[in-house]
Amino acid sequence: MSALAVTLQAFFTDRMVRQRDASPHTIASYRDTWRLLLTFAQQHTGKPPSQLDITDLDAELIAAFLDHLEHERGNAPTTRNVRLAAIRSLFRFAALRHPEHAATIERVLAIPPKRVDRALIAYLTEPEIQALLAACDRTTWTGRRDHTWLLLAVQTGLRVSELTGLRCADLHLDIGAHVTCHGKGRKHRITPLTRHTVAALKTWLAERAGQPHDPLFCSRRGTALSRDALERRLTLYSTRAAATCPSLAEKRVTAHVLRHTAAMRLLAAGIDTAVIALWLGHEHVDTTQIYLHADLALKERALARTTPPNGRPGRYRAPDTLVAFLDNL
Numbered sequence: 001m002s003a004l005a006v007t008l009q010a011f012f013t014d015r016m017v018r019q020r021d022a023s024p025h026t027i028a029s030y031r032d033t034w035r036l037l038l039t040f041a042q043q044h045t046g047k048p049p050s051q052l053d054i055t056d057l058d059a060e061l062i063a064a065f066l067d068h069l070e071h072e073r074g075n076a077p078t079t080r081n082v083r084l085a086a087i088r089s090l091f092r093f094a095a096l097r098h099p100e101h102a103a104t105i106e107r108v109l110a111i112p113p114k115r116v117d118r119a120l121i122a123y124l125t126e127p128e129i130q131a132l133l134a135a136c137d138r139t140t141w142t143g144r145r146d147h148t149w150l151l152l153a154v155q156t157g158l159r160v161s162e163l164t165g166l167r168c169a170d171l172h173l174d175i176g177a178h179v180t181c182h183g184k185g186r187k188h189r190i191t192p193l194t195r196h197t198v199a200a201l202k203t204w205l206a207e208r209a210g211q212p213h214d215p216l217f218c219s220r221r222g223t224a225l226s227r228d229a230l231e232r233r234l235t236l237y238s239t240r241a242a243a244t245c246p247s248l249a250e251k252r253v254t255a256h257v258l259r260h261t262a263a264m265r266l267l268a269a270g271i272d273t274a275v276i277a278l279w280l281g282h283e284h285v286d287t288t289q290i291y292l293h294a295d296l297a298l299k300e301r302a303l304a305r306t307t308p309p310n311g312r313p314g315r316y317r318a319p320d321t322l323v324a325f326l327d328n329l
Contacts, residue, residue, distance in 0.1 A: 002053045003098060008034065011093045025161065033086035040065045054098060059107035062087060066111075081113040121290055122251055123260040129154055131245035132253070135237040141207070142220075146233050148204040149217045149225075152179070153255065156191045157262030157280050159183060160255035164225050168205065169212035173198050183281045191279060231255060263291050 016022045016030065037057070038049040044064070045056050062084075069075040069083060088109055095105045124132065133150055137143035153163060162181040170180045177193040193201070208216070215224035231254060238253035251257070259280070266276050277288040 001050050004052050004054050004057070004094075005050050007054070007094050007097055008090065010097075011090050015093050029082065030086040030089070033083045034090070036069075036083070037062075037065055037087065040068060054094060054101045055104055057108070058104050059111060062108050062111060066114075077114045077116040081116070084111060084113055118290070121260045122257050123264045124154075124251070124253070124257065125247070128241070128245050128248050128251075129261065131241040131248060132237055134244070135240040142233075144204065144207065145217060146237065148200050149230070150234075150237070150258070151197055151200050152193075153258040154261055154265075155194055155197045157259045157266075158191070159259060159281075160227050160230060163217065163255070164215075164227060164230060166216040167212065168208065168210045168214050168216050170216065171201055171205065173202055173205075187281055189281045227255075234258075260291070263288070267291050 012027065012031070016027055022030075038052065041047070041052055041057060041061060042049055044061060045052065047056065066080050066084060069080050070077065075083075088111075091105050091108050095102065095109075098105070133147060133154075136147035136150065138147055149163060152158065156179060158166075158179075158181060162183050166179070166181060172178050172180070173193070177198045178190050179193060180188065180190050183189050208214075208218070210216070210218070214222070217225045217230075219225060219229070234253060234255060238248055238251075242249040263276055263280055266279060267273070271279075273288045273291070274285050276291065277285045280288070282288055
């Protein structure tokens with residue numbers, strides 16, 4: 001095998017697994033990036049992946065691969081930047097092992113991430129939340145299960161991986177009711193629960209009748225709900241709910257939208273952004289600032305406070321006919 005093949009294997013087994021103890025999600029993301037890149041390089045160089053060398057993956061080929069992701073695979077710039085981060089991580093690792101390729105590695109590491117436009121976040125209003133919850137057919141077992149996790153997601157803002165990873169033992173429904181989850185960045189997080197959510201969870205736990213280490217939200221076979229299954233159920237309910245709440249038809253409702261919804265409800269209740277960051281498990285408080293940009297009501301309240309008390313409405317009128325002529329040009 002080539003030096004690249006040996007380095008790539010060492011990167012995953014030594015750096016990612018042993019040294020960094022990376023999460024399965026991170027390893028899967030990096031793996032998919034390199035699978036795509038090696039396939040792309042094989043098509044352009046004619047070499048099988050095991051015969052590719054570091055010099056074959058120069059800055060020109062990496063740049064062409066990133067363009068391929070955007071223009072041919074239809075990936076967003078954010079996805080492009082994630083793929084670039086995975087590539088740069090390996091090249092930084094290779095720089096320590098192969099100084100003879102320092103020039104090639106340096107040019108690859110110099111490829112900048114692409115600037116991205118930040119769109120306003122999507123979230124659900126209270127009528128949309130109620131319509132979504134009402135769309136669950138609570139006369140069926142799956143409907144009661146889905147109603148419970150939807151209610152939990154909207155109230156706690158758990159990530160989809162945190163929802164699907166919950167075990168029965170993660171619920172604490174006595175005094176000081178809360179849910180414990182193992183979230184992003186290997187952080188354990190405790191989120192309090194409202195009385196309404198506690199009542200729904202107690203009912204579901206009694207029906208679920210699982211052992212402490214069983215998945216809280218499971219399929220008919222008893223296995224944990226997958227991310228895809230959860231998203232499919234959510235799409236089904238949002239389509240149903242659009243019949244009674246037309247505004248839902250204009251939104252793409254995902255599990256992350258439910259997370260944004262929980263944050264916006266906290267912000268509307270006057271909760272400080274530092275507390276919201278702790279609630280959601282954000283690494284930095286700055287991440288929570290996106291909710292301030294999306295809250296129009298908050299901006300309107302700020303505008304009302306800054307309106308001059310003696311300001312008189314009116315239109316500008318030019319003091320002279322000649323100035324008016326120039327203004328109208």
